[in-house]
Every structure is written in C-alpha cells, then in structure tokens.
Amino acid sequence: MRIEGTTNKTKRHILENDIFSSHSATKYIDDVIYLIKETMSSPTCALFLNDLYDNTYNIKYDKDIENVFGATLYRDTEDFQPFTGIDRVYNDYIVYDIKEKFGLSIDEYLAKNIYEKEILDNIAIEQIKAMSEEMENLKNDINRGEKEYE
Numbered sequence: 001m002r003i004e005g006t007t008n009k010t011k012r013h014i015l016e017n018d019i020f021s022s023h024s025a026t027k028y029i030d031d032v033i034y035l036i037k038e039t040m041s042s043p044t045c046a047l048f049l050n051d052l053y054d055n056t057y058n059i060k061y062d063k064d065i066e067n068v069f070g071a072t073l074y075r076d077t078e079d080f081q082p083f084t085g086i087d088r089v090y091n092d093y094i095v096y097d098i099k100e101k102f103g104l105s106i107d108e109y110l111a112k113n114i115y116e117k118e119i120l121d122n123i124a125i126e127q128i129k130a131m132s133e134e135m136e137n138l139k140n141d142i143n144r145g146e147k148e149y150e
Contacts, residue, residue, distance in 0.1 A: 096124035
C-alpha cells in the first residue's frame, strides 16, 4: 500500500515495526493511530481506513466485478454479531431469571443501560448464592437428622 504524504519518520516507523503483519491487536491499533495522527490528510486517511477495513475483513473486490453491487455486498467475514455481546445479555436474562425476580420483560431489560443491567445481574447473583447456601444448609440438616435416627 502506498501512503501519500507520509514523512520519513512515519515510513521508518512502519518498516521497523512491520505494523501490517503485527500479531498483537493492541500494538497494531496503536501503530495505526500513530500513523494516522502523524501525517495523514483527511482524504488519505479515508482511503487508508477503507483499505484497512478491507484487509481486516479479507474483502476482495476482484471476485465481484461481474456484480454491479459487488463492492457493497455484505460478506460473512463482516459479521459483527459475535462481538456485540447481545447473546450474553439474553443469556443473563434467562439464567438470572430477571423476569421472575424483577418483573421485567425482555424489552424492558434491554432498554436499561449497561450499568443498570449489571446492578440487576449482581442482585440476582447474590440471591442465587444465598439460595444455594440455604439449600446446602437444609441438605446438611437433613443429613444430620437422618444420622440421628439411625
């Protein structure tokens, strides 16, 4: 990739750190931010970020030349669902029995901000722990009672 307007210092940084084949995602992002802040104009930055997006999601446009809309088609590699955490939110709603404990529908629970959800989840977890301890105590009492009658 050819980047217009880069200084020798930035080019040296790119070459020395080989930012495009870095295995550390954090270092890679830090290097990209450094590169953008250091020298890029707005149009160059837009082109760079478009290329970065295409490289990140392994998008190849040459396969889509026959399709007029090939450049705008959704690809499986662009699926963001696994990174949203929404499946965890639904799971928490079910596992912590939010409807029973707080009387909230799934829509009402989803409408809460993340901090409110965390508070509700923590309250539910504490209730589950307390119930587990109570069940364990009852189990121990039953076992002691059975031993006394033997």
